[in-house]
Structure formats: structure tokens, C-alpha cells
Amino acid sequence: MTVHRIALRPATHADVPLLERWDHEPDVISATSDDPDMPKAFGDLYWPDELAMQSTVYEYFIAELDGRPVGAMQIIDPHLEPTHYWGEIAPNLRAIDIWIGDPADRGKGYGTAMMRLALERCFADPAVTGIVIDPLASNVRAHRFYERLGFRPVGRRMFGDDDCLVHELTRSQWQAR
Numbered sequence: 001m002t003v004h005r006i007a008l009r010p011a012t013h014a015d016v017p018l019l020e021r022w023d024h025e026p027d028v029i030s031a032t033s034d035d036p037d038m039p040k041a042f043g044d045l046y047w048p049d050e051l052a053m054q055s056t057v058y059e060y061f062i063a064e065l066d067g068r069p070v071g072a073m074q075i076i077d078p079h080l081e082p083t084h085y086w087g088e089i090a091p092n093l094r095a096i097d098i099w100i101g102d103p104a105d106r107g108k109g110y111g112t113a114m115m116r117l118a119l120e121r122c123f124a125d126p127a128v129t130g131i132v133i134d135p136l137a138s139n140v141r142a143h144r145f146y147e148r149l150g151f152r153p154v155g156r157r158m159f160g161d162d163d164c165l166v167h168e169l170t171r172s173q174w175q176a177r
Contacts, residue, residue: 005065008063015069016047023045031099034163057080060072060074061073072101074097085159090129132154132168135167137156
């Protein structure tokens with residue numbers, strides 16, 4: 001799939017060094033934690049294990065601009081995925097996490113293109129009724145980004161120590177756009 005010269009491909013073990021490098025970018029860290037002393041994004045996540053867990057309900061993708069990696073995303077079925085991060089949640093939803101790795105690639109529309117590709121991918125399954133996201137409540141920039149894409153806030157929720165403002169985009173909202 002390609003939009004705005006952005007294509008998504010499945011993440012592989014060969015992407016581990018890239019993902020680990022991006023985990024140390026200050027903006028990526030601050031998008032994943034309100035802890036100013038956090039040394040890397042995603043806490044103690046270990047990329048080889050994460051990528052090994054991939055399945056039809058738990059997928060990672062690398063976004064490439066003309067073949068050059070610019071970002072990553074995870075798409076999961078929050079009802080079925082093995083970590084149960086979302087806890088009790090309705091079936092037929094998808095959850096998305098997205099990040100742009102290098103600072104030079106931010107603010108250029110790549111995230112929007114990535115999200116459009118992800119939304120198309122998720123809603124290609126007729127059973128999917130909506131998509132949920134969980135940006136930190138403090139990440140107002142992310143809230144504006146998701147709301148421009150049609151997501152609507154549904155409420156605050158704690159995920160471990162993370163205070164998040166959950167947003168949702170229903171199939172009908174997506175189709176209306």
C-alpha cells in the first residue's frame with residue numbers, strides 16, 4: 001500500500017537496530033511516557049521479542065518514503081492480542097500506535113499518510129467496527145493530529161502508569177469522511 005510516496009511493509013528482525021535507535025529519540029520517548037527520566041521509548045520493550053510475537057492480531061510495520069524508513073506503526077486486535085494491554089474491550093476493533101523516527105521526518109505529512117494506509121488496511125476487514133488509539137493525555141499535539149483524521153475522544157484511561165486520552169474512529173465516521 002502506498003500513499004504520498006509512503007509505503008508500509010511488515011517489520012522484520014532486520015529492523016531491530018533502526019527501532020532501537022528511534023527508541024532513543026527524545027520526541028519518541030516523550031510521546032510514550034510522561035516520565036522525564038525515561039531513557040528510551042516503550043519502557044522495557046525488547047524488539048526481538050516484540051517482532052517474534054507478530055501474528056494476524058499483533059503486527060508491526062515500517063513506513064518507508066521511496067524505500068527509506070521514516071516511521072513505524074503497530075496494528076493490533078485489542079480484543080485478541082496476547083498481552084491484553086487494553087484489558088476488557090469489545091471485539092471487532094483495531095488499535096494503532098504510530099511514530100516517526102527521525103526528527104527531520106516529522107511535520108511533513110508522513111504520519112498522516114501512514115495513518116491513511118493503516119485506516120484503509122483496518123477497515124478493509126468488514127468485521128472491523130472501529131479503531132482506538134491511546135495517546136498520552138498530556139500529548140495535545142497527538143490529540144489534534146488524530147482528531148484531524150476523524151478520531152473523537154472517548155475518555156481518559158490509565159494504562160499502567162500512563163494517563164491516556166483514548167480516541168476512537170468508527171467505521172461510519174471513517175466512511176463519512
